[in-house]
Amino acid sequence: GQNIDQPTEMTATEGAIVQINCTYQTSGFNGLFWYQQHAGEAPTFLSYNVLDGLEEKGRFSSFLSRSKGYSYLLLKELQMKDSASYLCAYRTNKLIFGTGTLLAVQP
Amino acid sequence: GAVVSQHPSWVICKSGTSVKIECRSLDFQATTMFWYRQFPKQSLMLMATSNEGSKATYEQGVEKDKFLINHASLTLSTLTVTSAHPEDSSFYICSATSRTSGTYEQYFGPGTRLTVT
Numbered sequence: 001g002q003n004i005d006q007p008t009e010m011t012a013t014e015g016a017i018v019q020i021n022c023t024y025q026t027s028g029f030n031g032l033f034w035y036q037q038h039a040g041e042a043p044t045f046l047s048y049n050v051l052d053g054l055e056e057k058g059r060f061s062s063f064l065s066r067s068k069g070y071s072y073l074l075l076k077e078l079q080m081k082d083s084a085s086y087l088c089a090y091r092t093n094k095l096i097f098g099t100g101t102l103l104a105v106q107p
Numbered sequence: 108g109a110v111v112s113q114h115p116s117w118v119i120c121k122s123g124t125s126v127k128i129e130c131r132s133l134d135f136q137a138t139t140m141f142w143y144r145q146f147p148k149q150s151l152m153l154m155a156t157s158n159e160g161s162k163a164t165y166e167q168g169v170e171k172d173k174f175l176i177n178h179a180s181l182t183l184s185t186l187t188v189t190s191a192h193p194e195d196s197s198f199y200i201c202s203a204t205s206r207t208s209g210t211y212e213q214y215f216g217p218g219t220r221l222t223v224t
Binding site: 033035040041042043044045048087094095096097098099100102 | 152214217
C-alpha cells in the first residue's frame, strides 16, 4: 500500500516558525521530496532528502530519518505568501504523494 | 532550466467528446513522463508512467482505454481523455524526469483544468 501521512491543515503566524511532519511506510525507498502547491497551480520543488539529517535551503529546511520513516519541513520567518499546500512524497520507482498539508499564515 | 509546459491550460468540453492534453519538456530530454490527476482539496494521484517509445504503465484502477497516453518523443507526451464524462473533470498535471537529474527530481507542468459539461 501507499502509506504516507501528514496533517491536513495547520495555521501559523507571520514571522513565526512552523514544522510540518510526514510519516511513511514503504519497503522501497529512494528519497523524500517536499513540494509547495498554491491553489490551482502545479507543485513546485522545495527539497529532497535521501540520507538522514537536515538539509537547509534558505528559510526552508527538511529533515529525514529513514529508520523512523519520518520527515519534516521547517519553515522559518513565515510570510503571507507561504500560505499553500505542502506535499511530502517518497520515491520508489515513482513518487507517492501524501494528501498535503494546507498551511494558513495569518498576520 | 528544466521547464515543462502543458497545453491547454484549461479546457471545457461536452460529455462524450475526447480531449487531448500535451506535455512538453522545453529545455531537456525527459527520460520518463508522468501523468497525475488531482481532485479539489486532494493530493496528486499518479495515473500512468510513460517512457519514450514504449507503452505507458497505468496505475491500478486507471482505464487505459479511456486515458490514452502517447509518448512520441523525448520531449512530448500526450494524454487523451476519450468519451469524457463529468466525473473526469479534474486538474491534470504532467511531470518529467531529466536524464541528467541526479536527484531524480520531477519537474511539473502547470497543469490542465478539464471541465466536462
